[in-house]
Amino acid sequence: MKNSRRVLAFFLITLMLVAAICPHICFATVDNSKAATILFTHDLHSHFLPTDYASGKQEGGYAYLMSAINEQKQKHPDALLLDAGDFSMGSLFQTAFSASALELKLMGAMGVDVTTFGNHEFDYLPSGLVSMLNSAVKSGVKTPYIVNSNYRPPVNPDESYKFNAKEVRTAFDNYGVKDYIILERGGVYFAIFGLIGKDADECAPNSGMVFLSPIQEAKRVVDEATKECLEKYNEEPIIIALSHSGTEALQGEDYELAKEVSEIDLIISGHTHTLLEKPIQVEDTYIVSAGEYGKYLGAIDLKCENGKATLLSYELIPITDSLKEDSKIASLIESYKSDVESNYLSEFGMTFDQVLTNNNVSFESVDDVYATLHESTLGNLFSDAYMWAASESTGKRVDIALTAAGVIRESIPLGDVTVSDVFNSASLGVGTEGELVGVYITGKDLKSALEVDCSLSAIMPSAQLFMSGIEYRANTNRMIFNKVSSAHIRRADGTLEEIEDHKLYYTVCGMYMGQMLSTVQEKSFSLLSITPRDASGNPIANDKLSDYIIKTRTGSNLKEWYAISSYLFFLNDGIEKYSSTDGRKEIISSFNPKDLFENANVFTYVMLAVIVVLILCMFFIARAIIRRIKRKK
Numbered sequence: 337m338k339n340s341r342r343v344l345a346f347f348l349i350t351l352m353l354v355a356a357i358c359p360h361i362c363f364a365t366v367d368n369s370k371a372a373t374i375l376f377t378h379d380l381h382s383h384f385l386p387t388d389y390a391s392g393k394q395e396g397g398y399a400y401l402m403s404a405i406n407e408q409k410q411k412h413p414d415a416l417l418l419d420a421g422d423f424s425m426g427s428l429f430q431t432a433f434s435a436s437a438l439e440l441k442l443m444g445a446m447g448v449d450v451t452t453f454g455n456h457e458f459d460y461l462p463s464g465l466v467s468m469l470n471s472a473v474k475s476g477v478k479t480p481y482i483v484n485s486n487y488r489p490p491v492n493p494d495e496s497y498k499f500n501a502k503e504v505r506t507a508f509d510n511y512g513v514k515d516y517i518i519l520e521r522g523g524v525y526f527a528i529f530g531l532i533g534k535d536a537d538e539c540a541p542n543s544g545m546v547f548l549s550p551i552q553e554a555k556r557v558v559d560e561a562t563k564e565c566l567e568k569y570n571e572e573p574i575i576i577a578l579s580h581s582g583t584e585a586l587q588g589e590d591y592e593l594a595k596e597v598s599e600i601d602l603i604i605s606g607h608t609h610t611l612l613e614k615p616i617q618v619e620d621t622y623i624v625s626a627g628e629y630g631k632y633l634g635a636i637d638l639k640c641e642n643g644k645a646t647l648l649s650y651e652l653i654p655i656t657d658s659l660k661e662d663s664k665i666a667s668l669i670e671s672y673k674s675d676v677e678s679n680y681l682s683e684f685g686m687t688f689d690q691v692l693t694n695n696n697v698s699f700e701s702v703d704d705v706y707a708t709l710h711e712s713t714l715g716n717l718f719s720d721a722y723m724w725a726a727s728e729s730t731g732k733r734v735d736i737a738l739t740a741a742g743v744i745r746e747s748i749p750l751g752d753v754t755v756s757d758v759f760n761s762a763s764l765g766v767g768t769e770g771e772l773v774g775v776y777i778t779g780k781d782l783k784s785a786l787e788v789d790c791s792l793s794a795i796m797p798s799a800q801l802f803m804s805g806i807e808y809r810a811n812t813n814r815m816i817f818n819k820v821s822s823a824h825i826r827r828a829d830g831t832l833e834e835i836e837d838h839k840l841y842y843t844v845c846g847m848y849m850g851q852m853l854s855t856v857q858e859k860s861f862s863l864l865s866i867t868p869r870d871a872s873g874n875p876i877a878n879d880k881l882s883d884y885i886i887k888t889r890t891g892s893n894l895k896e897w898y899a900i901s902s903y904l905f906f907l908n909d910g911i912e913k914y915s916s917t918d919g920r921k922e923i924i925s926s927f928n929p930k931d932l933f934e935n936a937n938v939f940t941y942v943m944l945a946v947i948v949v950l951i952l953c954m955f956f957i958a959r960a961i962i963r964r965i966k967r968k969k
Contacts, residue, residue, distance in 0.1 A: 369641035373412035378606030379628040381426025396630040402662035414522030420606030421454030421580035431680040437472035444479040452530030452578040458543035462499040466507040483530035485515040486553035527561035527573040533581025533589040572643025582608030594618035601645040706797040711921035715802025725899030735841040742798025762896040770896035775868035776840040790819035
């Protein structure tokens with residue numbers, strides 16, 4: 337017995353010594369955390385094919401993107417694949433949006449788990465969205481879940497709503513559009529919801545949807561999803577927002593969302609086409625963004641424990657032709673091209689890869705178009721094309737043709753320029769593919785348009801205008817809304833004419849841009865306005881602009897892309913004229929008094945008066961202080 341006690345004591349002492357020396361052997365901590373991988377895209381804009389840039393560089397393309405996705409899923413079989421909206425509108429494939437839902441079908445074939453609506457999903461109007469959703473359901477093929485928590489069709493629409501709200505709600509229900517969805521991957525539960533931001537809503541003026549506060553709806557959805565997950569699975573979920581709101585550096589709507597709704601673990605931020613090389617962290621929330629057109633696949637690895645996520649790694653994977661094309665996706669895309677040719681392009685007597693011209697002009701990139709206030713050879717080409725095509729179609733003299741930086745989606749590449757290339761550069765439309773409208777604008781409103789270009793584009797780069805039929809000069813150092821010092825109508829023969837305030841000028845622009853003109857008053861704090869009018873000078877409401885679509889000589893609607901395509905074919909070697917600017921827009925930065933006050937308008941005089949009053953006030957205040965000091969002495 338005594339020996340047994342000695343053995344037991346010896347064993348316990350030995351065990352205590354070992355535990356003291358190597359505590360982790362006896363008291364190892366159990367790690368209940370799990371790793372999760374989320375792959376993501378946004379702002380794909382129907383870019384099934386790689387994008388050819390003016391520099392000759394090629395990026396994106398769904399067949400290459402699929403290869404990158406497959407590589408990641410081989411490493412992380414339980415990875416989620418998510419998309420943050422604007423999956424449509426941007427290439428010839430969008431022309432099958434309503435009839436065939438090609439975007440949703442292809443995303444389904446690629447294994448996208450969940451997406452949300454962006455503003456461009458409403459470019460074909462609610463009726464087009466309904467057709468797209470119904471087409472996707474009827475096809476019977478796999479498509480992604482769609483989540484959308486704060487953008488809904490009206491329940492009791494007023495007279496201004498031009499669509500069948502019940503049909504929209506029914507299409508949402510038939511497809512299964514939900515506020516959020518709960519998915520499980522590798523033992524981790526995710527609550528994924530969709531949002532559309534304020535700016536995105538403003539970029540969809542004809543959506544007909546009811547816009548609810550993203551922050552308030554996010555709070556509601558987070559609470560509901562968390563409660564459901566705890567009740568059903570006894571697990572607290574990782575919260576992911578597919579937010580089509582946007583962020584730039586440490587600002588933007590998604591940055592504010594992260595500050596206000598701290599329970600969100602991950603925000604995939606679409607809309608602004610931002611490329612974040614590393615996540616923005618706001619307390620416990622990560623914001624990620626992977627640019628546009630599928631040029632990158634975003635990949636974030638998270639450590640998940642008790643409903644909380646911490647960053648393990650983050651990567652933006654370049655999508656280039658260095659990857660191998662996925663044969664299945666490439667084959668689907670080729671079949672879709674044939675559909676587009678037979679169902680759409682045949683109406684215009686064109687084919688998908690038809691070469692229009694061989695281009696030897698290095699046009700600037702879209703980023704360069706946005707970068708500074710300047711005359712752009714690309715903008716000149718587009719506005720000249722609209723003027724030429726409208727004149728050819730109507731036989732009328734067009735006074736002004738204009739486009740904006742925000743509607744130029746891609747540049748014109750070097751070498752062979754195809755119909756597809758041109759469509760990609762001018763793909764925006766409302767209802768259909770970018771019709772040109774012909775309306776009248778007063779000389780006074782035309783001057784306002786020039787001030788919008790020179791005053792607002794600094795804070796809204798997309799508002800920068802490019803015009804045919806105008807020659808003007810602006811000084812960036814002048815007072816806001818009085819940047820333009822001189823402006824004239826410039827005729828085809830180079831003759832300059834004074835702009836008369838009350839005269840009506842026949843103006844051509846894209847439908848999308850035409851409907852944006854009414855927002856100038858709001859953006860300029862009601863100091864400027866631009867009103868489209870008919871030939872008699874009567875204002876035209878936005879929903880009536882479709883009555884002023886320009887028709888070709890064959891009776892078809894004149895499209896922006898078709899105008900540019902026809903003009904390039906007409907120019908042929910003459911495209912070299914756009915190798916340099918022609919002086920229609922001169923921008924200077926001068927403090928020379930003549931440049932500062934030449935043709936000054938009321939804004940400059942009011943601002944000068946305010947400055948004089950402030951100086952006088954400061955003078956009298958200073959004099960009063962000096963007198964008081966003297967009296968005290």
